[in-house]
Amino acid sequence: MMKNIAVLVSGGGTNLQALIDAEKSGVIKNGKITCVISSNPNAYALERARQNGIETEVIRRKDYSEFSDYDKALTELLKSKNVDLIVLAGFMTILGHEVISAFENCIINIHPALIPSFCGEGFYGLRVHEAALKKGVKLSGATAHFVNEVCDGGPIIIQKAVEVKEGDTPEILQKRIMEQAEWKILPRAVSLFCQDKIKVKNNIAVISD
Ligand code: GAR
Numbered sequence: 001m002m003k004n005i006a007v008l009v010s011g012g013g014t015n016l017q018a019l020i021d022a023e024k025s026g027v028i029k030n031g032k033i034t035c036v037i038s039s040n041p042n043a044y045a046l047e048r049a050r051q052n053g054i055e056t057e058v059i060r061r062k063d064y065s066e067f068s069d070y071d072k073a074l075t076e077l078l079k080s081k082n083v084d085l086i087v088l089a090g091f092m093t094i095l096g097h098e099v100i101s102a103f104e105n106c107i108i109n110i111h112p113a114l115i116p117s118f119c120g121e122g123f124y125g126l127r128v129h130e131a132a133l134k135k136g137v138k139l140s141g142a143t144a145h146f147v148n149e150v151c152d153g154g155p156i157i158i159q160k161a162v163e164v165k166e167g168d169t170p171e172i173l174q175k176r177i178m179e180q181a182e183w184k185i186l187p188r189a190v191s192l193f194c195q196d197k198i199k200v201k202n203n204i205a206v207i208s209d
Pocket of ligand 1: 090125
């Protein structure tokens with residue numbers, strides 16, 4: 001059965017665009033993006049969804065005083081859409097226990113570094129690349145992984161290394177990592193999931209291709 005994919009976004013949505021393009025070109029097998037959910041009503045990602053005829057929803061953390069109510073509302077929203085796979089594509093709100101347990105090993109995140117480097121709470125967006133440059137690593141990259149209760153600690157599905165070059169700024173490094181790694185491995189991980197080719201055992205993801 002074709003899997004329904006919900007993509008959760010907060011910003012520009014270039015990873016969402018990579019997923020839309022991958023669906024159109026057939027790189028994503030057995031999956032369809034059926035809805036885009038944003039934590040931010042002004043995210044350009046919403047415009048990308050609309051331009052491609054994909055249903056959109058907005059759910060804001062700040063509209064709920066208790067985190068547990070937000071967590072519940074997001075879980076209900078995802079269940080009401082009959083979602084099989086949730087993709088966090090630059091989604092900047094941490095997920096709670098309810099949604100993570102309702103969709104165990106069915107949530108994929110893209111992180112802009114080689115986990116376990118430069119990850120965990122506080123490491124998001126440009127901050128990740130600032131930290132990588134500050135440390136002077138010569139390779140960074142991206143990681144597609146399942147989401148569990150440990151921030152950036154779930155089973156790793158695919159990683160791709162990208163060279164850090166002399167004179168890089170966080171913006172330049174971010175762009176190179178997006179182009180060479182994120183936009184490639186995220187659609188691949190999604191396609192593998194949709195074809196039931198990823199098995200998780202003891203917190204390790206094994207791919208059968
Ligand atoms: C991407 O680089 C993604 O890896 C990162 O935010 C950016 C979103 O860009 N995500 C994180 O840092 C999550 N911790 P996009 O909106 O253009 O896809």
